[in-house]
Amino acid sequence: MELFTLWMAKGSETQVDKLFGELMEELRELHIDSLKVFIDTETEQELVGLRCTWYETDTELANKVRERAGRGIASYVLAEYEERIIKKMIINEYAYKIRDEISKIETYTLHILDQSEEEIGGHQARKRRKNQIALAFITYLEEFPEVNIDGFIHFRLHAYAEELREVVEYAIDEYLMDKQYQEFIALLKYFVYIQDAKIPVAHLMHKGENDFILLNEDFEPIETKQVETFVVEMIDKDINYEDMIVSTLITVSPQKVFIHTREPEMQVIKTIKQIFDDRATLCTLCGSCSPHLGDFRKEQRSTLT
Template identity: 40%
Template sequence: MQLFSIIVQTRRHRLDHLFQWLSGSFAEVPLLNGKVEWELLSSEPFGAIVCKAVLPRFQLQKHGQAVYRHAADSLADYIIEGMEEQLLRGMIVKEFGYEEKTEIEKIACFCAEFLNETPPGVEAGNVATRNSHSRRKSKIVQHLESYLESHTELNLDGFVRFRLQAYFEDLKSAVGCAVDEYLMDKQYQEFISLLKYFVYIQESKIPAAHLMHKGDQQFILLNERMKPIDVGVPDGLTVEMPDKEFQCEDMIVSTLISISPERVFIHTREPQQQIINTIGQIFENRTSICTNCPHCRRFLGKKNRNLLYP
């Protein structure tokens, strides 16, 4: 007895993937194992994956709700993991007008970050870090289960595009945020290139500068004799990083560019900090990062052996 069929556009690899996805997920449910079977039908321009009840072991009253619920759950996972990336790329092209492959790739990466970001206050790796994924999935499952209970044919592509409006709004919002982030990042990289040019054309004014990073936004800038350098930059270049840095960091970058040291030594216990990455991009091979030299121990304190930095 046929319970329902799922209609998809005929692309053999896609049909096979979805067929394996559904049949494999149902085989893992003890209540339904041996009660339903799946059949793959291929024709142009659509193919079908049919869910059939195995009589007499299948009883609609006893097993029907579980079939619809688990089918909805499996299809929701397939939509998110197997279709979502393509849906996002389609929005990037059609609704935001990006056609360059590199731009689409970068925006798609930002989309993934926004859609699967760790909620505030939750540690990375915690089950709750999948909160965004679960929220999107629950919206899809609810609509799919209701639809399968009252229909025997599901056109998957049509259902996703025309019935999952709340889900589509989530994706569209993510793409909008990703485009904004991409434009900010592009502006930032262009600005970094400009600063690199300033550094390239300037003659060095001092042999070396030591940037002591004491943690968070606490910095001390010293010359080659380990004496403080004025961070006011009265006659120098004033840098305002586009939406990437804080005011004190702007002054540090401005000062470094103004004095143009031959070498920049960064002493820190947190080399992954944005400001340190920025200085490394601007000064390139003039930059060295140190985490445990005598100057580090003097200004930053004794190194914690549990730290992962070399």
Template identity: 40%
Template sequence: MELFAIIVMKAEEPYVRSLSAQIESELKLLHIVESGLFVHYALFETHASLHIEALIEEKNVPAIRKEVSQCLADALAEHIMVDKEYAILRNLIMKEFKYEGKEDVEAIESYCKQSLHTETVMEEASLLNSGISGRLRRKQVLSDQLVLALEETSRLSLDGFLKFRLQDYTDELREIAEYAIDEFMMDRQYQEFISLLQYFVYIQEAKIPVAHLIHKGGHEFVILNDRLELIDANEFDASFKLEVLEKDINFEDMIVSTLITVSPANIYIHTRDPEMTIIKTIRQIFEDRTTVCSYCRTCDIYLGEAKHQDQLSP
């Protein structure tokens, strides 16, 4: 007796075979050996149909259908999240948020993938606590909607379900897309800002030969000249353009502001934490003017003796 049929439009055989295997794997968890439960599929020119059947007495059909529908819903929910979620997100990005450029769409998608990866990590961590990740919540939403759909009909169009029955699920994906777009815009503004600062540094003539940027840890920095004396930025004439730049961009990082004001030909960055964001930003702005050092005499004096000898990294 056929319990359910899943209709998939315009599907290639490898896709249908994979989906059939996913469903069969999930159904095996029911251990209904006596029912003779099995899955097979048929391909047609316009669609494919997957059939879930069971050799079972009619009186046992209601109980078995309920078990099978829940198991089938879980399998299809996982399938949608693994094989369809990125396509749904891409459609939201392009159709709803009106991003059409290939590079922009791919960049936003990469932020979406980061969010989804974080959710997967959280899901794995939930084995150690009672937290429920967004991924688990979305899967539950999908599974619940699929169960309702399978209660209404034994022949389910997967494409129709994806198009018309996924409002709550799509709303959650829309939030992920919105977050990704915010991150994308912030990153774009940051890169434009960095490019502006790079240009400003490029057109300035060097005012001093060397500056030593001492990173004492955390957000504590000291800037010294080539004689290892404290630099007073007030002794230098700040460019009008820099003042305008700071006002417009609301640039609050006084370290970068001071370095741009004193305009060293070379900057030696003495730090035990070269991967710190502000260090990376300074290197990005001043480019080949910078050298990061974590082991030298100056480092020893101001930062203490290093545990391991590191090399100068240009």
């Protein structure tokens, strides 16, 4: 007897083969010899599909087959439809038309969906989406033996689509913030480029976390009108220490800035390097910064022990 049939538009033979592969991977584990899955066509409606038939009457076993089929369909949807749904949302619902912007937002979205378990997306989130899709198909197949895959995804997976929509919205916010940040960095880079140097050298000593000291070429503290002492400690949470450091460096306008740090991957360090470009040199250990920042090798040894 026919257990269920999954239909797709004719011309989707490649996709049908992929769906067939996902189904068979799940159904093989049941080891039911009488269960047969084969590709069928319906020329009048221009459809091509997968028809699942078997020669059993065990209702409990039939439910297991549907459950496995639902999981196989869900794997197929995640692999073949998710990116297309995301791209369609970006274009149709958020009116992005420029290819580069669409691609970047799509990348942001997929990155969020693929993030580690401790963050927004990750393996557990993907597993949950798969279970959500599988349950929707299983429930439908229990009542209706035939389903059009494209139509079902479009009209029935509302909760899944809404979750993707929320992630797309978050990704767009991230993209716009990053775009504004890059535009601001570009403006500061231009300002540094056209500004005449006021001092030959500045040494930025990063003592750890948000603690910085700015020294001149003789390794003496630099006084500025903006900050009387350049030791930034985040006592007042409203003060953006990154803006303060960048503003001070631009004010003193060194021809060359040496950034001494044991944490080169910190965002503020990357920002300064971006703004000052070839005028900035990164140092993680030298004879001049060791008295201020300590011996990096000793710190590493003490951490290891």
